[in-house]
Amino acid sequence: MRCSQYESLPRPLWARRPVSGGVCVGVSLLADACAELIPGGGSVNVSLEGSACLGFMHVIMLDWRKLPDPVLITGFITGASWGLDITSTGGTTLEQASGSAATLVCNFTLDPTDTGPLDIEWSLLASDNQKEDKVIILYSGDRVYSDYYQPLKSRVHFVSADPKTGDASIQLTGLQSSDTGTYQCKVKKAPGIKSRKILLTVMVKPSKPRCYIEGSPQEGKDVTLKCTSAEGTKPLQYNWERTNENKLLPANAVLDRVGGTMSVKNVSASVSGTYRCLAENRVGKDDCFIHLKVVPPPNTAGIIAGAVIGVLLALILIAIILFCCCRVRSKKKYEKETSYEIREDVPPPKSRASTARSFTAMSSQRSSLGSMSPSNLHEYALKGQYDQIPTEEYERPPSHVPMPPPAKVAAPNLSRMGAVPVMVPAQTRDGSIV
Numbered sequence: 001m002r003c004s005q006y007e008s009l010p011r012p013l014w015a016r017r018p019v020s021g022g023v024c025v026g027v028s029l030l031a032d033a034c035a036e037l038i039p040g041g042g043s044v045n046v047s048l049e050g051s052a053c054l055g056f057m058h059v060i061m062l063d064w065r066k067l068p069d070p071v072l073i074t075g076f077i078t079g080a081s082w083g084l085d086i087t088s089t090g091g092t093t094l095e096q097a098s099g100s101a102a103t104l105v106c107n108f109t110l111d112p113t114d115t116g117p118l119d120i121e122w123s124l125l126a127s128d129n130q131k132e133d134k135v136i137i138l139y140s141g142d143r144v145y146s147d148y149y150q151p152l153k154s155r156v157h158f159v160s161a162d163p164k165t166g167d168a169s170i171q172l173t174g175l176q177s178s179d180t181g182t183y184q185c186k187v188k189k190a191p192g193i194k195s196r197k198i199l200l201t202v203m204v205k206p207s208k209p210r211c212y213i214e215g216s217p218q219e220g221k222d223v224t225l226k227c228t229s230a231e232g233t234k235p236l237q238y239n240w241e242r243t244n245e246n247k248l249l250p251a252n253a254v255l256d257r258v259g260g261t262m263s264v265k266n267v268s269a270s271v272s273g274t275y276r277c278l279a280e281n282r283v284g285k286d287d288c289f290i291h292l293k294v295v296p297p298p299n300t301a302g303i304i305a306g307a308v309i310g311v312l313l314a315l316i317l318i319a320i321i322l323f324c325c326c327r328v329r330s331k332k333k334y335e336k337e338t339s340y341e342i343r344e345d346v347p348p349p350k351s352r353a354s355t356a357r358s359f360t361a362m363s364s365q366r367s368s369l370g371s372m373s374p375s376n377l378h379e380y381a382l383k384g385q386y387d388q389i390p391t392e393e394y395e396r397p398p399s400h401v402p403m404p405p406p407a408k409v410a411a412p413n414l415s416r417m418g419a420v421p422v423m424v425p426a427q428t429r430d431g432s433i434v
Contacts, residue, residue, distance in 0.1 A: 083111015084192030106185035116190020205284020227277030
């Protein structure tokens with residue numbers, strides 16, 4: 001390696017001074033050290049560009065008289081390069097479904113020259129610079145501390161039982177939407193320190209969608225098959241397919257993958273079948289099924305005939321009901337008029353005086369019967385049989401000509417004839433007036 005290789009570097013003071021062999025040797029040693037320590041090192045210019053070694057070389061070149069001892073240079077380069085390094089090569093963004101688990105990968109390597117204590121710290125970075133970052137789990141002094149952040153308490157742990165072996169990855173379980181954020185893995189072992197950031201996005205997978213038909217599935221009509229999922233992180237996408245062998249949709253079907261609809265105009269019997277709607281986003285999917293049956297249009301002549309027959313039956317039923325009501329009303333009116341008729345063959349009621357006389361006669365007969373002895377009781381009984389007054393039934397000989405039934409006169413006719421209604425008191429069977 002020659003000193004001319006460094007002439008292209010910025011050197012406001014170095015350009016004014018001759019470069020001695022000693023200085024060139026010191027700078028050469030410094031460049032060689034940097035080329036070996038930086039991964040992918042090649043030529044000096046490429047290896048030193050943008051590195052900490054380049055800045056240190058600038059300091060040396062600004063004042064070559066203050067060039068430190070080569071041993072000190074080597075020691076400084078060793079400390080500045082740091083043997084600690086994070087070797088994870090995975091992506092820095094992660095999307096997971098709600099309720100699942102997420103593993104945040106952070107692998108590292110140590111150098112024998114790193115002699116300080118090992119600390120591993122995972123924190124949730126604040127979205128606002130005015131707020132502080134939240135430490136969620138910490139490994140220090142061969143111990144794990146996971147109770148710093150209450151929302152993730154008992155839901156975060158190291159994947160490895162011994163993180164100091166080089167695996168600082170953590171796992172979050174039971175993911176929630178609030179767990180979305182940027183997580184930082186920081187590994188410290190004096191004098192080195194390295195960190196890695198991972199953006200975690202927790203998404204809600206689509207819930208079970210609901211399929212239904214909008215419109216009348218009749219031939220010649222327009223129908224729309226709809227599919228909606230109540231939950232799910234957007235963007236949601238809906239796909240329709242037929243469940244037959246070729247799974248082809250009707251040629252005149254119009255799909256809306258965002259709204260979840262499939263419209264079919266002027267449907268025919270060939271459109272009938274079972275259809276499947278699939279709702280999905282980046283973390284999950286779910287589906288529903290619906291059967292579409294296209295029927296022929298209804299027979300309008302049959303509908304009209306049925307309506308006419310129904311109206312006629314209703315009219316007949318109404319007529320029957322009215323006839324029955326009139327019949328019952330006329331019958332009640334006839335019975336009411338009959339109850340006020342005066343019959344000519346009904347005997348007049350007995351008066352109170354006749355009732356009293358009959359009661360006195362019965363009392364005297366009882367007293368006379370009480371004074372009789374058993375010897376003349378038979379004689380009195382025979383006498384009583386001959387003393388009875390013959391009734392009209394025995395006096396009148398039977399007539400061979402039947403008597404006509406008594407004539408009945410209605411109450412209104414009696415009123416027109418000048419009759420006056422008379423209140424007839426009611427009597428018991430023994431003749432007493434009630």
